Amino acid sequence: xxxxxxxxxxxxxxxxxxxxxxxxxxxxxxxxxxxxxxxxxxxxxxxxxxxxxxxxxxxxxxxxxxxxxxxxxxxxxxxxxxxxxxxxxxxxxxxxxxxxxxxxxxxxxxxxxxxxxxxxxxxxxxxxxxxxxxxxxxxxxxxxxxxxxxxxxxxxxxxxxxxxxxxxxxxxxxxxxxxxxxxxxxxxxxxxxxxxxxxxxxxxxxxxxxxxxxxxxxxxxxxxxxxxxxxxxxxxxxxxxxxxx
Numbered sequence: 001x002x003x004x005x006x007x008x009x010x011x012x013x014x015x016x017x018x019x020x021x022x023x024x025x026x027x028x029x030x031x032x033x034x035x036x037x038x039x040x041x042x043x044x045x046x047x048x049x050x051x052x053x054x055x056x057x058x059x060x061x062x063x064x065x066x067x068x069x070x071x072x073x074x075x076x077x078x079x080x081x082x083x084x085x086x087x088x089x090x091x092x093x094x095x096x097x098x099x100x101x102x103x104x105x106x107x108x109x110x111x112x113x114x115x116x117x118x119x120x121x122x123x124x125x126x127x128x129x130x131x132x133x134x135x136x137x138x139x140x141x142x143x144x145x146x147x148x149x150x151x152x153x154x155x156x157x158x159x160x161x162x163x164x165x166x167x168x169x170x171x172x173x174x175x176x177x178x179x180x181x182x183x184x185x186x187x188x189x190x191x192x193x194x195x196x197x198x199x200x201x202x203x204x205x206x207x208x209x210x211x212x213x214x215x216x217x218x219x220x221x222x223x224x225x226x227x228x229x230x231x232x233x234x235x236x237x238x239x240x241x242x243x244x245x
């Protein structure tokens with residue numbers, strides 16, 4: 001099984017969208033493009049209503065990811081857990097597809113004998129540490145998130161420290177919604193330097209509506225742009241090597 005690049009959108013929000021296209025449809029589009037969408041619903045003293053809960057679960061399900069409702073105080077631990085659990089879930093899905101191709105359409109990881117299943121899970125765990133990882137963090141900065149943003153900042157810092165311990169390459173990008181002048185704003189372009197997360201903290205400010213669908217659409221487009229840029233750099237590098245040989 002070859003190492004690939006694991007792609008995740010990590011959506012942090014406290015309620016349901018109220019502007020733009022359907023976020024569940026946008027999450028489904030992300031999954032079609034190989035991007036997992038995970039959603040963390042943040043509580044304080046209040047609660048997320050039934051509609052908000054349904055949307056959070058629907059986005060994660062359509063995006064092939066994980067949803068988790070958590071009080072703000074436990075956000076840091078949850079962000080790390082969801083990110084790593086989604087990595088394992090994605091890799092297990094890849095393993096199951098390969099097993100079906102090799103052993104037949106009805107075979108899955110859970111149906112292997114315990115010793116074989118244990119060996120495969122060791123490979124999955126290793127790939128989780130060595131595969132390249134791209135995480136786009138999508139932060140709801142609508143008015144209701146105002147008092148939760150300091151906790152979001154702490155969670156992002158803890159996540160960067162946790163992922164920095166991996167041997168695989170990490171790349172981060174951060175978008176917020178709504179932006180100051182548009183529905184979605186990019187605060188941090190794709191970078192492997194996780195310490196740059198702290199530079200965006202002063203830019204986090206709450207206010208406005210919740211355009212979750214447009215935010216997810218923009219997040220998917222960001223992965224496409226990042227892939228195109230990587231391809232351009234690789235072509236330039238190959239051309240440079242050809243010219244110098």
